[in-house]
Amino acid sequence: MTQPGEQARGKVLTRSEATAHGGRNGYIETPDHHLGVKFSVPQEIGGDGGVGTNxxxxxxxxxxxxxxxxxxxxxxxxxxxxxxxxxxxxxxxxxxxxxxxxxxxxxxxxxxxxxxxxxxxxxxxxxxxxxxxxxxxxxxxxxxxxxxxxxxxxxxxxxxx
CATH class of the missing domain: 3.30.300.20 (K homology (KH) domain)
Known part of the structure; x- marks a missing residue:
C-alpha cells in the first residue's frame, strides 16, 4: 500500500481527482469544476431511484x-x-x-x-x-x-x- 504522496511504479502521465460527498446519496466534484455529479441510489439496491447518476x-x-x-x-x-x-x-x-x-x-x-x-x-x-x-x-x-x-x-x- 502506498503512503500519501507516494507514487506507484512507473511514470505517472496524468492524474485526476474527484471528491465524494455523501456516498451513493451525495455528489462528487473535481477541483477544476469540470465534473460535478449528483448521485442517487438505484431502486434495485434499495434506493429511491431519484434524479442523479450512480x-x-x-x-x-x-x-x-x-x-x-x-x-x-x-x-x-x-x-x-x-x-x-x-x-x-x-x-x-x-x-x-x-x-x-x-x-x-x-x-x-x-x-x-x-x-x-x-x-x-x-x-x-x-x-x-x-x-x-x-x-x-x-x-x-x-x-x-x-x-x-x-x-x-x-x-x-x-x-x-
Missing part, C-alpha cells in the same frame, strides 16, 4: 471510452481502417450469493467495428484488451466480457478476462 454509470462510461481509445491505438498501429466504431459499457453490481454482503462488479463492453470482418474485429478487440488500463486493472476480479457486435446481432467474443 458510480456504475460513470464507470461504464470510463471503461467504454478507454476501450474505444485502445481499439483506435491498435487500428493506427496496424493501419486498419473501418467505419465509426462504438463501444457501450455495461456495468452492474452483483453478489456471489445471498449470504455474501459484499458487491462485485459485472462488466461488459459491446464493441462495434463496422466494415471489419469478424476475425479481424476479434483480433483487434483482443489486442485492445491487452492495452486498455481498465481491463487490465479489473483483471479476474470483474471478469470483463467483451461482445463484438455485428449488425443487429451480437456474439460474445472472448469470454472473461
Amino acid at each position: 458510480p456504475e454509470q460513470l464507470f461504464a462510461a470510463a471503461c467504454a471510452a478507454s476501450f474505444q481509445s485502445a481499439v483506435g491505438m491498435v487500428a493506427r498501429r496496424d493501419g486498419v481502417t473501418f467505419g465509426t466504431s462504438q463501444v457501450t459499457g455495461v456495468v452492474g453490481l452483483r453478489r456471489e450469493d445471498d449470504a455474501d454482503p459484499s458487491y462485485h462488479l459485472d462488466v461488459e463492453l459491446r464493441v462495434s467495428l463496422p466494415g471489419l470482418g469478424r476475425e479481424e474485429a476479434e483480433r483487434m478487440v483482443r489486442e485492445a484488451r491487452a492495452l486498455c488500463p481498465y481491463c487490465r486493472a479489473l483483471g479476474e476480479s470483474a471478469g470483463v466480457r467483451i461482445t463484438v457486435v455485428e449488425g443487429e446481432g451480437a456474439e460474445e467474443f472472448s469470454g472473461r478476462s
Whole structure:
C-alpha cells in the first residue's frame, strides 16, 4: 500500500481527482469544476431511484471510452481502417450469493467495428484488451466480457478476462 504522496511504479502521465460527498446519496466534484455529479441510489439496491447518476454509470462510461481509445491505438498501429466504431459499457453490481454482503462488479463492453470482418474485429478487440488500463486493472476480479457486435446481432467474443 502506498503512503500519501507516494507514487506507484512507473511514470505517472496524468492524474485526476474527484471528491465524494455523501456516498451513493451525495455528489462528487473535481477541483477544476469540470465534473460535478449528483448521485442517487438505484431502486434495485434499495434506493429511491431519484434524479442523479450512480458510480456504475460513470464507470461504464470510463471503461467504454478507454476501450474505444485502445481499439483506435491498435487500428493506427496496424493501419486498419473501418467505419465509426462504438463501444457501450455495461456495468452492474452483483453478489456471489445471498449470504455474501459484499458487491462485485459485472462488466461488459459491446464493441462495434463496422466494415471489419469478424476475425479481424476479434483480433483487434483482443489486442485492445491487452492495452486498455481498465481491463487490465479489473483483471479476474470483474471478469470483463467483451461482445463484438455485428449488425443487429451480437456474439460474445472472448469470454472473461
